[in-house]
Amino acid sequence: SQQGEEDPQALSIQEGENATMNCSYKTSINNLQWYRQNSGRGLVHLILIRSNEREKHSGRLRVTLDTSKKSSSLLITASRAADTASYFCATVSGGFKTIFGAGTRLFVKA
Amino acid sequence: DTEVTQTPKHLVMGMTNKKSLKCEQHMGHRAMYWYKQKAKKPPELMFVYSYEKLSINESVPSRFSPECPNSSLLNLHLHALQPEDSALYLCASSQAPGQSYAEAFFGQGTRLTVV
Numbered sequence: 001s002q003q004g005e006e007d008p009q010a011l012s013i014q015e016g017e018n019a020t021m022n023c024s025y026k027t028s029i030n031n032l033q034w035y036r037q038n039s040g041r042g043l044v045h046l047i048l049i050r051s052n053e054r055e056k057h058s059g060r061l062r063v064t065l066d067t068s069k070k071s072s073s074l075l076i077t078a079s080r081a082a083d084t085a086s087y088f089c090a091t092v093s094g095g096f097k098t099i100f101g102a103g104t105r106l107f108v109k110a
Numbered sequence: 111d112t113e114v115t116q117t118p119k120h121l122v123m124g125m126t127n128k129k130s131l132k133c134e135q136h137m138g139h140r141a142m143y144w145y146k147q148k149a150k151k152p153p154e155l156m157f158v159y160s161y162e163k164l165s166i167n168e169s170v171p172s173r174f175s176p177e178c179p180n181s182s183l184l185n186l187h188l189h190a191l192q193p194e195d196s197a198l199y200l201c202a203s204s205q206a207p208g209q210s211y212a213e214a215f216f217g218q219g220t221r222l223t224v225v
Contacts, residue, residue: 033213040149040198040221042114045213088152090214097166098143098202098214100152 006089006101014109019076021104023089024069030092032065034074035100037086046074046087081110116201116217124225125191131220133184133201142184143214144176145200153200159184191224198222 007022025032031050035043049056049065049072056063062075076083089101114135123129133142140161145153158166159178173195175187184201198219205212 035216040147040219042200042216042218043153043202043214045215048213097155097158099155103152105150 006087006104008104009102010105010107012107012109013079015079015081017079019079019083019106019108021074021087021089021106023072023074023101025072025089025091025101026070027091027093029067032063032072033090033092033098034061034063034072035088035090037088037103039085043088076106079106079108081108084108114201114203114215114217116199116220118220119218120221120223122223122225123188123191125193127191128187128189130188131186131199131201131222133186133203133217134182135203135215136182137203137215138181139203139205139215140181141204141212142178143202143204144184144186145202147198147200147219157186188222191222193224196223 005024011019013019029051031048033048034046036046037043047058047061047063049063051067060077065072072089084107086103086105088103090098092098117132142159144156146156147153155168156170157176162178162181173190177185198221200219201217202214204214
């Protein structure tokens with residue numbers, strides 16, 4: 001079953017621009033994570049935000065979490081062509097059950 | 111070593127074949143997972159093993175049979191699959207279940223085609 005819904009489904013931007021992806025979820029969570037996937041291969045963990053946190057930064061990534069609205073956003077600043085990938089939010093409940101959102105396909109044009 | 115290794119990378123099998131997918135990690139993780147991913151869709155959880163015991167089976171058909179022989183290995187045995195089972199199969203691991211603030215490490219997946 002799918003927990004998170006992501007918006008937009010696809011995003012095309014120029015190199016140097018910022019990219020913002022949003023995720024909404026339905027049930028209570030322990031934490032929310034963002035993953036990246038290149039070309040249908042393995043997923044790489046980007047950042048985790050706990051349910052009691054509101055914002056977190058890691059390099060060019062900024063994640064926010066609004067538990068009252070059951071939503072999160074991922075901002076990638078100063079995007080690069082190498083950031084082209086699919087990005088998924090994932091919610092964790094029940095200790096270790098990770099459910100992925102629909103994903104946003106990001107295309108960064110050089 | 112922060113890798114999850116999956117073999118084979120690609121697999122083509124007939125509907126009457128029996129094959130196995132393998133997954134290995136040496137990070138001391140005690141939770142291991144199988145996911146199925148169709149093109150342009152998110153990964154869907156299939157099974158979760160916690161301390162080598164099956165904890166979650168997301169109503170997966172019996173033609174998929176998981177096995178966790180030890181804390182480092184996870185297998186997925188395939189038998190009598192259908193063409194619609196063609197997908198990318200991803201293995202993942204994370205620290206001990208119950209530690210919910212743990213990221214999952216993913217293998218590169220096995221691209222399965224059922225003919």
